[in-house]
Amino acid sequence: MPPIVRAVYFSPTHTTETIVSDVANELATALSAETATVSLTLPNERPASVSCDAGDVLVLGFPVYAGRVPELVTSEIARMSSGGAQAVIIGMYGNRHYDDALQEAADALEERGFRIVAAGTFIGEHSMTAHVAAGRPDASDQKPRAASDAA
Numbered sequence: 001m002p003p004i005v006r007a008v009y010f011s012p013t014h015t016t017e018t019i020v021s022d023v024a025n026e027l028a029t030a031l032s033a034e035t036a037t038v039s040l041t042l043p044n045e046r047p048a049s050v051s052c053d054a055g056d057v058l059v060l061g062f063p064v065y066a067g068r069v070p071e072l073v074t075s076e077i078a079r080m081s082s083g084g085a086q087a088v089i090i091g092m093y094g095n096r097h098y099d100d101a102l103q104e105a106a107d108a109l110e111e112r113g114f115r116i117v118a119a120g121t122f123i124g125e126h127s128m129t130a131h132v133a134a135g136r137p138d139a140s141d142q143k144p145r146a147a148s149d150a151a
């Protein structure tokens with residue numbers, strides 16, 4: 001089976017969706033893979049479970065709530081089938097803090113057999129007030145950067 005980059009997100013105010021889509025599309029281009037997108041946001045969008053094959057890459061994104069992975073997302077992870085796929089974790093937070101949310105997501109995904117290859121946090125406009133991190137992610141957040149740019 002050709003590899004599939006599986007973009008999976010919970011994103012009530014769409015900032016997570018934006019970054020997960022960007023990362024999944026960049027990865028798919030680099031890997032010459034197809035993308036498949038699953039939104040966990042609304043009950044009628046959620047599949048019975050997310051199922052991956054060994055060559056797939058899961059890009060899982062969620063907003064940080066109270067420093068944690070939203071309970072809905074951890075219960076969805078608990079029903080995922082990894083097939084030994086790799087996983088990339090995206091945690092969106094409203095410029096307070098992401099606390100241990102990435103570690104929490106990594107533990108839950110590893111329990112399902114995923115191999116974590118990358119994890120990152122990104123700032124999104126706070127979904128409780130537009131006065132915090134207004135307009136994020138913006139064009140600068142979304143600009144693809146080469147690894148050499150980090151130096």
Ligand SMILES: Cc1cc2nc3c(=O)[nH]c(=O)nc-3n(C[C@H](O)[C@H](O)[C@H](O)COP(=O)(O)O)c2cc1C
Pocket residue numbers: 010011012013014015016017062063064065066067068092093094095096097098123124125126127128
């Ligand atoms: C109930 C709730 C709790 C939140 N807790 C945090 C938090 O602990 N730290 C933080 O920086 N942002 C927090 N946020 C802000 C969101 O993580 C942030 O706005 C995120 O970008 C929203 O993602 P979405 O646009 O995909 O829904 C919280 C938002 C809500 C609604």
